[in-house]
Amino acid sequence: MIKRMLATREFALFVLLILVFSGFSLFVDGFLDWPDLFRQSRYWAVMGMIAVPMTFIITTAGIDLSVGSIVALAGVVVGLLYGDAGWSIWSASAAAIFVGALAGAFNGGISSYLRVPPLVVTLATMALFRGLAMGLSRARSLGGLPQGFRWLSNGNVLGFLADANGQPYVPFSFAMMLLIFGAGWVLMRKSWVGRFTECVGENETAAVFAAIDVRWLKALLYTASGLACGVGALFHTALYATAKADTAVGLELEAIACVVVGGTRISGGRGSVTGTLLGLLIIGVLRHGLLMAGIRQQYVVIYVGILVIVAAVLNERIALRKGGVA
Amino acid sequence: MKFAWIPSLLFLVALTSCGPTEPAPLASDTPAAPVADETAEPVAEPAVDAPAESLTIGVMPKLVGIDFFNATERGAREAAKELGVELVYDGPVTNDVQQQVQMVETWLSKDYDAIAVAPNDPDAIAPVLEDARAKGSAVIAWDADAAASARDYFVSQCSPESVAHALMDLVAKNCGEDAKYIILTGSLTAANQNIWMGEMEKYRQAKYPAMTNLSETPKVSEEDQALATQVTTDILKAYPELDAIFAITTVALPGAAEALKNSDRREQVYLTGVSTPNVMREYIEQGVVKEFVLWDAVDLGYLTVHVAAAAAKGQMDPAQATFTAGRLGAVGVANNVVTLGAPIVFSKENIGKYDF
Structure with missing residues (x-):
């Protein structure tokens, strides 16, 4: 039992995280400072929130490339409704979440019911949603958001973990992200959603014969992805204090990287929400640690790229050893 | 089980290989500096009015790897050498303000004495620069301005x-x-x-x-x-x-x-x-x-480091109409904006004199 647990990908990733983390703590001055590390985690939170539904989507052998654009679009919706239309910030936020879910439902609907591969659909909507955001905002930076809203990404919670001055330092956004990961884990491991999702990724035809409504399930997952983007957009906009159409570029690749490093195979079949969380933490810690060590940003990108390749190769090797079914 | 060790090994390699590269950027521009820091601290060269502990200044361009910001780096290094301050010059690989914000966040953890940023977006960079000011760093915007509440001075190329x-x-x-x-x-x-x-x-x-x-x-x-x-x-x-x-x-x-x-x-x-x-x-x-x-990019980087160092030492006087920056002499200051000068018109006649 314990032996089986030790052999899992999650365990390998956990060991890797501990190694990277202790390596930086030992060799890089100023790295091991919990309040600082948690401040950094605010920049991973949105990536993480989006990576959870992305894990499910990739498990079905799908992909959602439009997440960055949906975040930009939903962010612009908040900025416009609050700044130009004079809505209250919270109704503007609700509208943004709705727009996100709608965008996701559009992706899911087209790919499931019109049978267009999700790669193609989301590649198209990646440009479409970005263009919409650009047009709606007329390419302006929309700022002037209230302090209460900014708290989403500035605020800290969990008072029992306080720094030297008695201030809590766990960002609300990071705590929210962990909650979403928790919900994702329950859905993946303890509910029919996860079972059906893995079944679809394993063998879609078999899933259809097993009376799973594959199309509906997929549409649901893309809608959930859009919903997560809508929520993420609030935190993203609060973090940078401005809504802009050209923000969150490349977010889709970062979220996909977390999922892939986390051991979910891009060809579908098995998804690990825990793995995605570990992937996110490894990438985040690696990036911050390398910068703290004085490595220039241009080389940091290279190290993160190497990490993704190594993880992908290992995943395939492990899958092969287990007879290809994983 | 066996494979669990492979990533670990690889990352030990990655970690150890990044160790030596750390001092490299320093070593290449100020050849003797790291050694001098340890052994010869009391006889620090610019003994005139430099504090005992040398300043560390972080300068961030809009992006790295283009001629313009390579030239500003040369100017920045020149000024850093002249003033005996430690310079960290790094920026994002694309002109992306989010990457800049995250990098400044890392710089906050390192407690630099001054942070000079050429922001890709004046508003999005503002919250993290405000945090930097609250932490006690002198904050300079250069090349492009940040929201005025977020920086102490703006080093402008020309009006x-x-x-x-x-x-x-x-x-x-x-x-x-x-x-x-x-x-x-x-x-x-x-x-x-x-x-x-x-x-x-x-x-x-x-x-x-x-x-x-x-x-x-x-x-x-x-x-x-x-x-x-x-x-x-x-x-x-x-x-x-x-x-x-x-x-x-x-x-x-x-x-x-x-x-x-x-x-x-x-x-x-x-x-x-x-x-x-x-x-x-x-x-x-x-x-x-x-x-x-x-404008002259080398001079812009040079001026930025001079202003950043002076601001970190508390030597900037907003009431003064000029600021003396090494070989540039006196440059104009108004409303916390330091201006390098008038633009240069490049043509066949004078282009040979410039390399950036």
């Missing part, structure tokens, strides 16, 4: 008016005061470019009312040279009455020049704008572009 006037005067001189023109910018949110375009329009109304801007919305090249070439080719086809093109980013101008070089309207359309001498040299020599405008 936006002087750039705009120089550009408009060039077109008036070459195409007459009734020229029809189009502007090619970077992105529609690029702060410098938007201010210049505003000033150009003001100056046009005041001095050259007969000139016409054929496209109220500027054409966009997104800091992408190939796109600039493509857009310019389209402009040349779409506007037969066109006399002049302003390409006002360092990437847009060479891109536009490439398009004009291969166009049959090469002799009719006058192209000018803002770019760096190195990328424009061949077009100047071929006569595709006769003149363009820029």
